[in-house]
Amino acid sequence: MAQGSNFVDYVKVCCRSGRGGAGSAHLHRDKFTAKGGPDGGDGGRGGHIILKGSSHHWTLLHLKYRKHIIAEDGQPGGSALRTGANGKDVILEVPLGTVAKDAETGEVLFEITEDGETKILTAGGRGGLGNWHFKSATLQTPRFAQPGEPGKEQWVILELKVLADVGLVGFPNAGKSTLLSVVSAAKPEIANYPFTTLVPNLGIVSYRDGKSFIMADIPGIIEGASKGKGLGFRFLRHIERNSVLLFMVPADTDRTIKEEYNILLNELREYNPEMMAKPRLLAITKSDMLDDELEEEMKAELPEGVPYLFISSVSGKNILQLKDMLWRTINDK
Known part of the structure; x- marks a missing residue:
């Protein structure tokens, strides 16, 4: 899986689809026919540029x-009502999402959200109609045919x-990368300064009985992210899909x-109110430094109505219980 500098989540490309082939204005002639009727075939369609979902790609790297993606032009129509060949399509495989x-x-x-799903990004021009149409x-012998439609460039x-x-979801240094490294095989960069995680890290968390689920550690949020501050929108865009x-x-x-x-909740609400409908859980990290008495005191100041756990990725405290809570929530939705 691509991580670090190989994680590319934004590309800009110029797409040029193929132009349609011209229709033929041919009139039928052979040794028995001096003045036959129109038999010009249609031109072929220009090549499309198509996106196809692939679960084997994690990035757009x-x-x-x-920068330039160009599909083939369609071929012109021929005599004897022969249709020109369609231009070859360009199929670009992209990650889901x-x-x-x-x-x-x-x-x-x-x-694109499903593996194998295809959608036309830039449609090829239609082939022109041959003169027999x-x-x-x-008008017994039309001596004209349609030209092909031009391709599209965008x-x-x-x-x-x-x-x-x-x-x-958490501020820098909340322990997200550490948790991911403990519960999955992902190896995110971990350091005690903000924005160590500059790109999303994905980890597959193995659960009981061979089950698993995917966890994404996303760049740390800061106040003002919803207004584009810090890593802002780039970070918030990823949360929409979780x-x-x-x-x-x-x-x-x-x-x-x-x-x-x-504060974290407010950033999400400002960016996209629909995200308030997602199930939310709370993990109080670095709890290995708390004794039972302090933990009880802190419970009194927790937000109401949000399932929570005190965890420690270092000591392993409540990590299995956290997996249980996440699994139940994912599957109860």
């Missing part, structure tokens, strides 16, 4: 250096929203747990 947008208007064209009682933005079952949000607040926070949780 393979498209980063393909890829959104295609018009680069000029910002309009979302579509989203234009034959009528008054700049397109492809953006990736990570598809994961659990998204980790089905369960695990809020992580360290036990040694300068604020109360409730205050920090509410």
